[in-house]
Amino acid sequence: MNLIANTPKLRNAIVFDIILPHEIRGEVVSRMEETESLLKTYGGITHYKIIQRRFHASRNSYIGLSKLEELLELGDEIKADLLIINDTLLLRQIYAIEEIIEKKKKKIEVWDRVDLILMIFSKHAKTAEAKLQLELARIEHFGPRIYGMGTELSQQGAGIGTRGTGETNTEIMKRHLSKQKKIIKDRLKKLEGLRNNNLKRRKKNGFKCISIVGYTNAGKSHLFTTLSKRNVLIKDELFATLDTTTTRLYLSKTQQTVLISDTIGFIRNLPPTLINAFKSTLLETIESDLLIQVIDTSDEEFISKIKFVEEIIHDINAQSIPMLYLFNKVDLLGEEKIAEVKKWVDTYSGIMISAKENINLDLVKKRIEQILFPDLIHSMRLKEEKSLMS
Numbered sequence: 001m002n003l004i005a006n007t008p009k010l011r012n013a014i015v016f017d018i019i020l021p022h023e024i025r026g027e028v029v030s031r032m033e034e035t036e037s038l039l040k041t042y043g044g045i046t047h048y049k050i051i052q053r054r055f056h057a058s059r060n061s062y063i064g065l066s067k068l069e070e071l072l073e074l075g076d077e078i079k080a081d082l083l084i085i086n087d088t089l090l091l092r093q094i095y096a097i098e099e100i101i102e103k104k105k106k107k108i109e110v111w112d113r114v115d116l117i118l119m120i121f122s123k124h125a126k127t128a129e130a131k132l133q134l135e136l137a138r139i140e141h142f143g144p145r146i147y148g149m150g151t152e153l154s155q156q157g158a159g160i161g162t163r164g165t166g167e168t169n170t171e172i173m174k175r176h177l178s179k180q181k182k183i184i185k186d187r188l189k190k191l192e193g194l195r196n197n198n199l200k201r202r203k204k205n206g207f208k209c210i211s212i213v214g215y216t217n218a219g220k221s222h223l224f225t226t227l228s229k230r231n232v233l234i235k236d237e238l239f240a241t242l243d244t245t246t247t248r249l250y251l252s253k254t255q256q257t258v259l260i261s262d263t264i265g266f267i268r269n270l271p272p273t274l275i276n277a278f279k280s281t282l283l284e285t286i287e288s289d290l291l292i293q294v295i296d297t298s299d300e301e302f303i304s305k306i307k308f309v310e311e312i313i314h315d316i317n318a319q320s321i322p323m324l325y326l327f328n329k330v331d332l333l334g335e336e337k338i339a340e341v342k343k344w345v346d347t348y349s350g351i352m353i354s355a356k357e358n359i360n361l362d363l364v365k366k367r368i369e370q371i372l373f374p375d376l377i378h379s380m381r382l383k384e385e386k387s388l389m390s
């Protein structure tokens with residue numbers, strides 16, 4: 001396994017998914033499409049999709065043995081060097097598949113969905129904090145596989161009363177990994193401390209804080225750039241942003257300056273290891289006075305994505321912060337679709353915007369002022385009314 005490398009070479013991959021009895025085919029197809037976007041983001045992977053109906057995933061090896069054999073044969077035929085399983089697997093399921101591949105003397109590598117996301121993260125992580133968070137997530141997810149050791153360690157650990165060099169190696173590896181984890185966690189704590197101090201200082205300076213949140217690729221960075229005129233990376237890729245960037249935003253009506261942050265995008269079934277690892281980055285979100293959720297209305301599934309985002313907001317304990325819903329990319333919609341989106345805009349008391357075409361962004365600023373400075377707005381309104389009457 002070559003999990004350390006982060007420069008992708010051109011690969012041929014088979015992507016495998018299963019449909020369970022309670023699942024609708026459409027759901028699985030869109031899950032597949034998302035994985036295709038992830039593959040596109042990672043770059044350099046051509047792929048073949050296989051979906052199988054099953055009552056449940058195999059507890060031992062996720063894929064049934066005969067299906068796995070079939071996939072390996074297909075792999076030979078199309079010269080695939082990667083098998084991606086579109087779910088989060090247990091370590092032992094991955095080990096079991098690797099073991100069969102080894103027995104059959106095949107060269108194909110196995111990744112699950114988390115492996116793929118982590119590979120993308122390792123391409124995108126830029127700052128010291130993001131790199132450390134990623135390293136932690138990798139150790140937690142890959143375990144010994146990080147050093148290309150999987151099958152052999154799982155075999156060594158197997159069996160009650162196994163003793164000898166094998167067991168010792170497993171123990172050495174476990175000890176080494178937990179030592180590494182502790183070093184990374186200590187470093188992250190220090191960086192987190194710095195971040196906390198910055199936050200406290202800002203709060204002391206009386207700045208209100210806003211975080212832009214939302215599903216990956218919704219247009220958060222675009223909105224951040226258009227509102228604040230500060231350049232950040234905008235790309236038609238999943239997880240283009242991994243770090244939180246904060247800048248000042250001047251609100252002209254109330255003449256107030258607030259702080260606004262662009263944050264990492266969310267994705268459905270975000271593995272807990274990743275949420276935990278990126279919690280300190282999301283601290284900015286937890287400490288905000290207002291969350292702005294950007295929604296990509298050109299995405300057929302935008303409503304269910306609002307729900308995924310909300311689940312994660314709940315997970316990081318930020319559910320009591322007021323949320324402003326911005327229905328983005330309306331420049332891409334036809335009349336019929338706009339009418340449909342409008343219903344949801346009303347339900348969520350949101351605003352239809354286009355970060356790209358600068359549609360309704362003045363309205364967004366006004367709404368932010370109403371939410372963050374209601375007293376100021378109220379007294380300004382009273383003054384206006386008075387001057388009109390006199």
Ligand SMILES: Nc1nc2c(ncn2[C@@H]2O[C@H](COP(=O)(O)OP(=O)(O)OP(=O)(O)O)[C@@H](O)[C@H]2O)c(=O)[nH]1
Pocket residue numbers: 214215216217218219220221222223233234235236237238239240241242264265266328329330331332353354355356357
């Ligand atoms: N047509 C259109 N495209 C948009 C709009 N807003 C963003 N985009 C495009 O959508 C893609 C994603 O935009 P980003 O701003 O990078 O999205 P993000 O939410 O920050 O994505 P991650 O950081 O990857 O989570 C880019 O190709 C943008 O140009 C919009 O209002 N209209």
Ligand SMILES: [Mg+2]
Pocket residue numbers: 220221222233234240241263
């Ligand atoms: Mg972004």
